[in-house]
Amino acid sequence: MKETPFHPRTSELLDSYDWNEWSGWLAANSYELDHSHEYLAIRTSCGVFDTSPLYKYIIHGPDALKLMNRVVTQDVSKYGVGKSMYTPWCDDNGKIIDDGIVARVDEQFFRMTAAEPTLFWLEDNATNLNVTIEDITEAYGIMAMQGPYSRDILNRLTKTDAQGLNYFGLMDIKIAGIPITLSRTGYTGDLGYELWVKADKAVALWDAVFEAGEDYRIRPFGDYALDIARIEAGLLLIDADFHSSKKVMYEHEKTTPLELGLGWTVKLKKDYFVGQKALIEDKKNGLKWKTIGLEIDLKSLEAIYAKYNMPLYLPYQSWTEAVPVYSHGKQIGKATSGTWSPMLKKYIAIARIKPKYASIGNQVEMEVTINAERHNARAKVVKTPFFNPSRKTN
Amino acid sequence: MKKDYDAIVVGGGHNGLTAAAYLAKAGRKVLVLEKRYLVGGAAVSEEIYPGFKYSVCSYVVSLLRPEIIQELELPKHGLHLLPMDYSFTPMDNGDYLATYPDEATTHEEIRRHSRRDADVYHEFSNMLYALAYAVKPILNYIPPDPANPGLAGLQILSEFGKHLQSMGKDKFHWLTKILTMSAYDFLAEWFESDIMISSIGTNGIIGTMLGIKSPGTAYVLLHHYVGELDGALTAWASQKGGTGEVSNAIASAAKSFGVEIRVNTPVSQVIVKKGRAIGVALENGDDIYANTVISGADPDITFRKLIDEKELPTEIVEAIDNFKYRGSSGKVNLSLDGLPEFTAMKDKSLLQGMILIAPSTDFMEQAYDDAKYDDFSKRPYLEIVIPTTVDPTMAPPGKHVMSIFVQYASYNMPKYGNRDQQREAFGKAVLDTLSDYAPNFRDLILHTQIRTPWDIEDEIGLKQGNIFGGELTLDQLFFFRPGLGISNYRTPIKNYYQCGSGTHPGGGVTGGPGRLAAMRILKDGN
Numbered sequence: 001m002k003e004t005p006f007h008p009r010t011s012e013l014l015d016s017y018d019w020n021e022w023s024g025w026l027a028a029n030s031y032e033l034d035h036s037h038e039y040l041a042i043r044t045s046c047g048v049f050d051t052s053p054l055y056k057y058i059i060h061g062p063d064a065l066k067l068m069n070r071v072v073t074q075d076v077s078k079y080g081v082g083k084s085m086y087t088p089w090c091d092d093n094g095k096i097i098d099d100g101i102v103a104r105v106d107e108q109f110f111r112m113t114a115a116e117p118t119l120f121w122l123e124d125n126a127t128n129l130n131v132t133i134e135d136i137t138e139a140y141g142i143m144a145m146q147g148p149y150s151r152d153i154l155n156r157l158t159k160t161d162a163q164g165l166n167y168f169g170l171m172d173i174k175i176a177g178i179p180i181t182l183s184r185t186g187y188t189g190d191l192g193y194e195l196w197v198k199a200d201k202a203v204a205l206w207d208a209v210f211e212a213g214e215d216y217r218i219r220p221f222g223d224y225a226l227d228i229a230r231i232e233a234g235l236l237l238i239d240a241d242f243h244s245s246k247k248v249m250y251e252h253e254k255t256t257p258l259e260l261g262l263g264w265t266v267k268l269k270k271d272y273f274v275g276q277k278a279l280i281e282d283k284k285n286g287l288k289w290k291t292i293g294l295e296i297d298l299k300s301l302e303a304i305y306a307k308y309n310m311p312l313y314l315p316y317q318s319w320t321e322a323v324p325v326y327s328h329g330k331q332i333g334k335a336t337s338g339t340w341s342p343m344l345k346k347y348i349a350i351a352r353i354k355p356k357y358a359s360i361g362n363q364v365e366m367e368v369t370i371n372a373e374r375h376n377a378r379a380k381v382v383k384t385p386f387f388n389p390s391r392k393t394n
Numbered sequence: 395m396k397k398d399y400d401a402i403v404v405g406g407g408h409n410g411l412t413a414a415a416y417l418a419k420a421g422r423k424v425l426v427l428e429k430r431y432l433v434g435g436a437a438v439s440e441e442i443y444p445g446f447k448y449s450v451c452s453y454v455v456s457l458l459r460p461e462i463i464q465e466l467e468l469p470k471h472g473l474h475l476l477p478m479d480y481s482f483t484p485m486d487n488g489d490y491l492a493t494y495p496d497e498a499t500t501h502e503e504i505r506r507h508s509r510r511d512a513d514v515y516h517e518f519s520n521m522l523y524a525l526a527y528a529v530k531p532i533l534n535y536i537p538p539d540p541a542n543p544g545l546a547g548l549q550i551l552s553e554f555g556k557h558l559q560s561m562g563k564d565k566f567h568w569l570t571k572i573l574t575m576s577a578y579d580f581l582a583e584w585f586e587s588d589i590m591i592s593s594i595g596t597n598g599i600i601g602t603m604l605g606i607k608s609p610g611t612a613y614v615l616l617h618h619y620v621g622e623l624d625g626a627l628t629a630w631a632s633q634k635g636g637t638g639e640v641s642n643a644i645a646s647a648a649k650s651f652g653v654e655i656r657v658n659t660p661v662s663q664v665i666v667k668k669g670r671a672i673g674v675a676l677e678n679g680d681d682i683y684a685n686t687v688i689s690g691a692d693p694d695i696t697f698r699k700l701i702d703e704k705e706l707p708t709e710i711v712e713a714i715d716n717f718k719y720r721g722s723s724g725k726v727n728l729s730l731d732g733l734p735e736f737t738a739m740k741d742k743s744l745l746q747g748m749i750l751i752a753p754s755t756d757f758m759e760q761a762y763d764d765a766k767y768d769d770f771s772k773r774p775y776l777e778i779v780i781p782t783t784v785d786p787t788m789a790p791p792g793k794h795v796m797s798i799f800v801q802y803a804s805y806n807m808p809k810y811g812n813r814d815q816q817r818e819a820f821g822k823a824v825l826d827t828l829s830d831y832a833p834n835f836r837d838l839i840l841h842t843q844i845r846t847p848w849d850i851e852d853e854i855g856l857k858q859g860n861i862f863g864g865e866l867t868l869d870q871l872f873f874f875r876p877g878l879g880i881s882n883y884r885t886p887i888k889n890y891y892q893c894g895s896g897t898h899p900g901g902g903v904t905g906g907p908g909r910l911a912a913m914r915i916l917k918d919g920n
Contacts, residue, residue: 033496037746037784040476044634045786149786215791217784298464309560311527314625342624345460345469 001026004052005141005202009210013220020223023115025053028222035228035317036342038221042188042229043343046147046213047221051187051194052202054100055117056137060109063129068110071125071274072102073257075267079104082170084183087265088257089121090275094282095245095254097121098238099262101185103170111181111196113142115238116247125274141202145209146192146229148391149216154182154193156212162193167393176208187226189233191391227318231339231350234293234384236260240320241291241336241350258282259352261291261384290358293384294325294335296347296366300378308370314340314347325351326365326376332357335366341386348386349379357381399425399654399684401915402674404661404700405855405894407435410690411644411655412908413893413915415466418651420916425682426653427674429660429855432638433645435690436854436861437903439638439788443841446795447788448727449636450843451850451861453779453797454478454748456621456630457902458640459533462909471646474634476784477623480747482739483593484831486754490738491589493747508587518584519628524565525572526620526627531557533620533899536910537873537881572612573868578755580612592755596775599801601861601901603720605762606755610867617866617900630748632781636788640903664689664700664890671890686889686920688911692856692863693717693876693896697885706886713877717896718870721847721859722765724803726824728842730794733780734835746783751776751827765802768809770820773827775801793840800824805847805858817846862901863894872898883911884918891915 002025004010010028018029027050030038041047059067068076074087084103088096100113112118122133145153154162160173162182170183178201186192197205210218227237236242245254257266258279267273268280302312318339325333333353341348349366357364360383365376401417403410406428418424432438436451455475463473479495491507493500497516504512531554538547558566572580577598581591591606597618598604598611605611623629633640645655660677664687673683689696697706697714733745752758752775761771782794789795800820808816821844829836847859856863864870873881876896883891893911895901 032743033494033499034479036477036479036495040784044474044476044784152791216786217782298460311523311530311622311627312625316626340624343469343474345463345473345624 004050005197005199006050006052006143006206008203009206010050010220018222022053023055027053028220030222030224031220035222035224038219038225039228039342041217041219041221042147042190042225044147045217045219046145046149046153047219047225048209049144049146049221049226050141051144052141054137054142055114055135056140057112057114057118057122058110058134058136059112059122059131061131062108063126063131064108064110067122067126067129067131068102069271069273071122073266073273073275074102075270076102076104076110077270081106084168084170084185088260088262090257090279091245092275092278093245093254094256094275094278096242096257096260097244097246099236101183103183105170105181116244121246139199141197141199143195143197143202143205143209144186144192145195146186146188146190148191150192153209153213153216153218157208175205178205178208180205187233187235188229189235189385189387189392190229190389224317227320227337228339228341231318231337231348232341232343232385232387234350234386236262236291236350237320237337241352255289255352256282259287259289259291287355289333289352290355291350291352292358293382293386294338294349294351294364294366294379295382296349297378297380298347301347301368304368304370304375304377310370316340324367325353325379326367327357329376332364343387346386350384396683397685398673398682399423401425401686401688401920402427402682402684403688403690403893404664404674405435405690406433406645406655406657407690407894408437408641408644408903408905409893409895409908410435410688411641411648412462412466412905413688413690413912414653415644415648415651416909416912417915418648418653419466420912424648424653425684426648426655427659427661427676428655428657430853431657433655433657434638434641436850436856437637437641439636442727442843443729445790446729446793446841447636448795448843449638449781449797450727450845451725451854452637452903453632453781453799454630455633455637455640455903456623457904458621459904459906459909460622461534462905466644466647468643468647471643471650472639473643474639475623475631476634478630478632478747478779480744481593481750482736482744482747483589483750483752484736484738485589486757488738491593492741492744504590507589508585511585511587511590514584521565521568522616522619523627524561525569525616526622528558528561528565528569529616529620532872533904533906534910536883536914537875537898539879539882540873541878572616574609575612576607576609577611577615578607580615588755589753592752592758593750595755595758596750596752596777599722599758599762599775600777600799601723602865602867603722603765603802603804604867606758613868614866617902621902632779632785634785634787636781637903644905661700663702664887666701666705666887666890669705670888686891686915688891688893688915690894690908692719692894693892694719694857695855696892696894696896701887701890710877710880710886713880717876718865718867719858719860720865721805721850721856721861722803723799723801723859723861724770724820724847725845726798726800726821726842727845728796728798729789729840730796730835730838731840732792732838733783733794734796734832734838736832738831745780749778751778751831761802765804768804768806770803770807770816770823771801772823774803774823776824776828778828798824798828803846805851807846808848813846813848817844817849820844820846863896864901866900871900875900883914889920
């Protein structure tokens with residue numbers, strides 16, 4: 001498997017030896033045997049995540065904007081230089097292929113991240129367009145600094161004031177003489193930044209960041225901690241909350257951004273984009289599914305455990321294997337990921353259910369299994385994000 | 395009758411605030427009166443030295459009832475708990491015992507000391523977990539009067555009986571043992587290694603004027619394991635910004651329900667008319683009237699200071715006067731220029747957890763020997779936490795605060811010298827003892843705060859500085875707390891209630907007394 005540009009440091013710190021495979025790269029599950037301190041660093045001080053395995057592309061040339069706007073559902077023309085956006089992209093049937101961040105580095109120069117390899121899809125859509133597409137996945141490392149003290153640490157590292165960088169903004173800075181593209185983005189729902197660095201300078205950046213962060217209890221975090229944070233933030237995960245329509249083989253495995261609650265990223269009124277027609281049609285006919293938050297009723301769960309003479313048990317880690325959701329015993333959908341939220345002291349889940357049950361406050365049930373026996377715990381439909389501190393955008 | 399409020403809570407400790415929040419949530423108009431400039435009682439964070447925040451008294455959280463966290467939505471109001479799941483106990487031979495957040499590393503560590511102990515540790519933890527689960531329902535019961543339990547009382551007793559039966563014979567046997575034995579004897583049935591017994595045994599003496607070999611201390615140990623964090627029983631945590639932020643979260647929740655809080659407002663007396671509380675008289679001479687008065691103070695203040703003796707039956711006066719406080723602990727809070735280095739510590743992660751100066755069972759028992767004769771321990775037991783290892787909000791960047799819980803410090807030790815001299819001597823004994831294990835730490839000290847039992851009494855009002863508002867011995871628990879016939883939060887004075895740590899389920903930042911008192915008051919239709 002491939003090693004990310006930060007590997008010399010991440011591997012040193014990985015006391016647990018707990019790696020997973022992420023797009024062919026080695027990625028940390030948790031640095032310690034227990035992930036709880038890593039999670040809390042994200043919410044209390046500053047956590048660092050190596051997000052280098054993301055696929056990275058640059059798209060430039062006279063028709064770059066045209067291509068971007070054709071591929072993704074957001075209206076890229078509305079974003080000026082130095083802005084970035086979260087966006088899904090779809091196939092012709094409006095089914096979601098993937099999601100990622102598109103950044104407008106210059107008028108005719110875009111940068112894009114993706115969870116799945118996307119070069120073919122970009123090139124396929126670029127027929128007859130005057131545009132250059134490059135896969136720069138291996139050329140850069142990305143370091144995510146996430147947490148309430150991430151800004152203080154950055155301010156120690158650079159003369160450029162990170163304070164002024166708005167949510168989803170983008171700027172070039174230098175840290176320890178190393179050119180960095182800094183964006184106010186992340187996957188934790190907290191105040192946070194992502195730093196793009198040339199692969200050969202990645203270790204030097206890591207060292208500078210950790211030296212400056214020591215006074216603020218900076219620590220690296222892995223996938224386990226990240227997954228708790230992203231569920232709290234109500235952020236969807238590919239291969240958990242949805243699947244890429246390019247990868248699955250059966251219709252029932254596919255879904256649309258509208259059904260995923262990503263309607264705010266789908267600009268149906270803009271000029272043509274792939275899947276537009278199908279999505280307009282879908283919206284007109286009424287959605288088959290809605291994606292919502294669930295809050296599992298702890299008293300109801302406790303009562304189920306009490307039948308086994310057990311105290312209330314809460315999931316220590318997040319889960320991403322779908323479980324059925326019911327209304328009065330009838331299945332109405334599925335919860336696609338869930339976690340105990342140590343910050344909210346709530347058991348939360350992201351679920352896709354039939355729209356008629358999806359209004360906020362509606363009572364449903366979620367399946368829980370104890371000793372391989374099935375039970376239904378009461379749950380309530382709630383808004384996402386579950387956790388949304390003002391510092392994220394302020 | 396004149397009425398300014400439905401209820402007045404005397405004392406803005408965390409229990410008073412909890413009771414106020416629940417009453418206001420039920421629609422009552424509630425006023426909380428606190429004599430100090432800030433709420434929280436013994437659960438306060440104060441910036442005594444600029445830039446550094448101390449959890450002046452209470453410094454860790456575990457016993458806070460999960461019902462309260464949920465019902466008052468405390469996370470929304472700032473509750474932010476950070477687990478304390480490492481422990482480090484240095485020994486006098488230069489070795490140490492540590493425990494880690496994960497079982498595997500802990501097992502390997504205990505194996506260095508005794509393979510046998512390592513093997514049984516999991517079973518021991520299961521047993522404690524089961525006992526914590528067994529006694530858990532008690533924490534949510536309003537204690538019935540055993541002589542006159544009434545229908546509700548009988549129901550509670552039978553419900554609890556059934557619950558205990560469900561736990562099985564073995565565990566029931568352990569429960570009877572833990573209620574009666576000393577921490578030392580109880581642990582010696584499980585472990586052969588002295589450092590295991592002294593390290594775990596420390597939980598048996600905290601806040602109690604007893605040694606680890608005194609009968610009754612096994613229960614105190616269990617009391618420290620009945621807490622839970624995120625569904626994990628027996629877990630401990632610290633609060634971001636110090637324990638005062640727990641109080642502030644409860645206060646914020648209370649205010650969101652409409653509670654009015656007045657600080658710097660000492661109460662001199664509860665106004666009683668024809669055997670019924672009708673309001674309070676403030677030290678500034680003002681009177682405020684209410685339908686109900688609730689005391690969040692300890693039993694001594696509640697019954698003996700706020701109330702005229704003639705209002706109470708003699709047997710109650712006697713019961714209260716016989717209630718044992720016997721503060722046994724002190725506190726040293728330090729501002730540090732950097733992190734201390736413990737000679738025996740190889741893995742710096744251990745600084746994030748509890749550091750226990752309890753190198754042997756002899757050390758622990760000798761520390762108690764001094765206290766038996768009203769002195770402070772010449773080499774005291776220390777429980778140290780450095781919250782800034784995980785929480786950057788409590789000190790400037792790169793600096794740290796250290797909280798040292800110290801036992802023993804007798805309330806009566808000024809008999810060996812005046813209070814100031816004894817405070818100094820006590821503080822010196824603490825720093826000297828710690829220096830044996832962390833020689834560099836003295837050079838890092840920027841500021842020192844020393845709290846003796848009488849400081850705690852003077853400042854917070856806990857009699858004799860007992861951190862639990864009365865000792866947690868079996869004769870002072872459940873329907874004995876604070877006395878037979880007055881354990882159900884009522885008092886002999888109509889519409890006068892109690893909600894402090896001197897009532898069931900007792901001390902620690904549990905909120906339990908406050909919540910249960912509010913339930914009682916609401917059930918009484920007040």
